[in-house]
Amino acid sequence: MAAPILDIRNLSKTYASGLTALADVSLQISKGEIFALLGPNGAGKTTLISIVCGIATASSGTASVAGHDIVGGYRAARTLIGLVPQELSTDTWETVLATVNYSRELFGRAPNRAFVEKTLRDLSLWEKRNDRIMTLSGGMKRRVMIAKALAHEPEVLFLDEPTAGVDVELRRDMWALVHEMRSRGVTIILTTHYIDEAEEMADRIGVISRGKLILVEEKLALMRQLGKKQLTVQLTEPLQQLPTGLADWPLELTNDGTQLQFRFDANAERTGIPGLLRRLDELGVGYKDLHTAQSSLEEIFVSLVSERESGRHV
Amino acid sequence: MSSVRFNGRGVWAIYKFEMARFRRTWMQSLVTPVITTSLYFVVFGAAIGSRMSEVGGVPYGAFIVPGLIMLSLLTEGLSSASFGIFFPKFTGTIYELLSAPVSAFEIVLGYVGAAATKSVILGLVILATASLFVPLKIMHPAAMVAFLLLTAVSFSLFGFITGIWAKGFEHLQFVPMLVITPLTFLGGAFYSIDMLPPAWRTITLFNPVVYLISGFRWSFYGSSDVSVGWSLAATLGFFALCLVLIVWIFKTGYRLKN
Ligand SMILES: Nc1ncnc2c1ncn2[C@@H]1O[C@H](COP(=O)(O)OP(=O)(O)OP(=O)(O)O)[C@@H](O)[C@H]1O
Numbered sequence: 001m002a003a004p005i006l007d008i009r010n011l012s013k014t015y016a017s018g019l020t021a022l023a024d025v026s027l028q029i030s031k032g033e034i035f036a037l038l039g040p041n042g043a044g045k046t047t048l049i050s051i052v053c054g055i056a057t058a059s060s061g062t063a064s065v066a067g068h069d070i071v072g073g074y075r076a077a078r079t080l081i082g083l084v085p086q087e088l089s090t091d092t093w094e095t096v097l098a099t100v101n102y103s104r105e106l107f108g109r110a111p112n113r114a115f116v117e118k119t120l121r122d123l124s125l126w127e128k129r130n131d132r133i134m135t136l137s138g139g140m141k142r143r144v145m146i147a148k149a150l151a152h153e154p155e156v157l158f159l160d161e162p163t164a165g166v167d168v169e170l171r172r173d174m175w176a177l178v179h180e181m182r183s184r185g186v187t188i189i190l191t192t193h194y195i196d197e198a199e200e201m202a203d204r205i206g207v208i209s210r211g212k213l214i215l216v217e218e219k220l221a222l223m224r225q226l227g228k229k230q231l232t233v234q235l236t237e238p239l240q241q242l243p244t245g246l247a248d249w250p251l252e253l254t255n256d257g258t259q260l261q262f263r264f265d266a267n268a269e270r271t272g273i274p275g276l277l278r279r280l281d282e283l284g285v286g287y288k289d290l291h292t293a294q295s296s297l298e299e300i301f302v303s304l305v306s307e308r309e310s311g312r313h314v
Numbered sequence: 315m316s317s318v319r320f321n322g323r324g325v326w327a328i329y330k331f332e333m334a335r336f337r338r339t340w341m342q343s344l345v346t347p348v349i350t351t352s353l354y355f356v357v358f359g360a361a362i363g364s365r366m367s368e369v370g371g372v373p374y375g376a377f378i379v380p381g382l383i384m385l386s387l388l389t390e391g392l393s394s395a396s397f398g399i400f401f402p403k404f405t406g407t408i409y410e411l412l413s414a415p416v417s418a419f420e421i422v423l424g425y426v427g428a429a430a431t432k433s434v435i436l437g438l439v440i441l442a443t444a445s446l447f448v449p450l451k452i453m454h455p456a457a458m459v460a461f462l463l464l465t466a467v468s469f470s471l472f473g474f475i476t477g478i479w480a481k482g483f484e485h486l487q488f489v490p491m492l493v494i495t496p497l498t499f500l501g502g503a504f505y506s507i508d509m510l511p512p513a514w515r516t517i518t519l520f521n522p523v524v525y526l527i528s529g530f531r532w533s534f535y536g537s538s539d540v541s542v543g544w545s546l547a548a549t550l551g552f553f554a555l556c557l558v559l560i561v562w563i564f565k566t567g568y569r570l571k572n
Pocket residue numbers: 015016017019020021039040041042043044045046047048086572
């Protein structure tokens with residue numbers, strides 16, 4: 001594997017309040033990857049991003065971007081980074097165009113009208129370029145923050161809950177933007193509470209809980225490993241209890257005995273489904289419908305975190 | 315890319331941003347102080363001054379000009395720089411400054427440079443206004459420019475520190491209202507400290523603003539309350555103190571970073 005573009009090693013952070021928000025986090029992200037960081041509120045996602053971007057200082061550990069240490073080589077490192085923070089905070093009296101040009105210059109880039117225009121057009125902000133930011137709606141302000149983060153053509157983009165509280169249209173625009181950035185080789189690290197978003201966009205997923213990175217996995221592998229399929233059999237007549245003839249299958253009788261639930265491993269050579277259906281026929285158990293469902297990333301994630309939490313308390 | 319040693323563009327961006335704020339509010343920034351100063355001249359210069367004798371050979375109206383300019387210079391540098399850095403902290407937009415490839419020195423250069431520019435512009439506007447009311451002469455123009463610049467920069471630095479220290483808008487008001495204005499009024503803006511009873515004169519010598527105003531007035535009329543050397547030393551000392559504080563703030567991340 002090529003050298004990672006983002007290399008985080010043993011990063012810890014204890015705030016002045018004494019709260020440890022990050023505990024020994026190490027993470028390597030390669031160029032062009034889309035990495036989704038998931039975790040419940042207060043897990044430490046924003047803290048991790050803030051340290052890499054220079055907004056907070058680490059208590060211990062190091063991080064580097066394209067080989068530039070975020071402290072010793074902060075100029076080179078930060079020039080490569082774009083950040084859309086979680087909190088909505090924009091200038092007020094400045095115009096959209098002025099604030100985006102400011103961002104570009106602040107990062108030491110020569111003016112580039114064509115690029116700024118394209119960025120604003122991509123985000124449907126071009127028509128509003130001469131409006132003062134305070135006159136924009138919240139969703140528009142978020143677009144402005146994204147435009148500011150892109151203004152200096154970063155190679156690593158941090159999106160801290162980019163779609164929290166935005167409408168469907170902006171969400172779709174965001175996704176399109178992320179895909180386009182990726183096709184240009186930009187590395188994207190995003191946090192989100194919308195698991196479908198991670199499922200849709202990410203190549204790899206990291207789960208952080210109470211300041212610890214508890215899992216980092218390719219999205220597909222994660223879904224394959226942990227993704228269980230479930231077969232639901234709708235019975236014509238409710239059953240009081242499971243017939244003993246079905247003891248070979250791990251079944252559950254739900255919905256007042258009108259449904260049979262069967263969890264199986266979709267990747268296994270034998271799922272056991274044909275045998276089950278044959279046995280139902282033999283036993284004279286009638287069914288009117290069948291359907292299968294795959295557990296979503298959300299279910300995987302919830303079970304992961306809750307396993308962790310309960311493990312801690314036992 | 316790592317060869318970049320100085321992000322001049324970044325400094326220029328901050329500077330322009332701050333100056334744009336000044337231009338947007340030029341009514342408040344310039345017209346208000348001009349009116350206020352004119353009122354001082356009408357009240358102190360014409361109404362009261364006509365009944366007062368000259369101070370050290372200078373007509374009273376002309377005597378108060380350097381002090382008035384200093385008062386505006388201090389207040390503008392302080393409020394402009396403190397507001398300039400406090401406001402992004404308050405709205406949260408400071409995240410961008412902290413995540414940008416700009417050094418502490420460059421940030422200070424941008425904000426303090428802009429605040430000092432504004433206060434110098436304001437000082438010159440007041441000087442021009444004053445010249446409409448009273449006959450002015452500037453005996454030591456080079457010294458006058460030097461005091462003007464040094465004071466503008468020092469108090470802009472001081473304002474920057476205040477802005478970082480401030481936790482709310484009331485803190486921003488606190489320093490100019492409760493520290494600078496009294497010190498200036500008691501600092502010989504409107505009188506020569508020779509006019510005071512001896513005990514008060516000694517106390518006054520602990521007021522740093524006395525040295526600023528005295529030195530500045532010397533550059534106009536060649537006479538001063540304290541020697542010019544002391545004035546210069548006090549001004550430079552204050553400047554150095556502010557620099558040390560700023561270095562400490564950025565070293566420790568005091569009230570800037572978690
Ligand atoms: N400035 C601060 N001072 C003290 N504690 C803080 C500070 N910022 C965050 N914390 C604490 O650190 C922990 C991690 O916070 P962080 O914002 O990184 O979580 P998060 O994963 O981004 O959560 P969310 O999903 O709610 O955005 C939390 O317990 C939070 O209260």
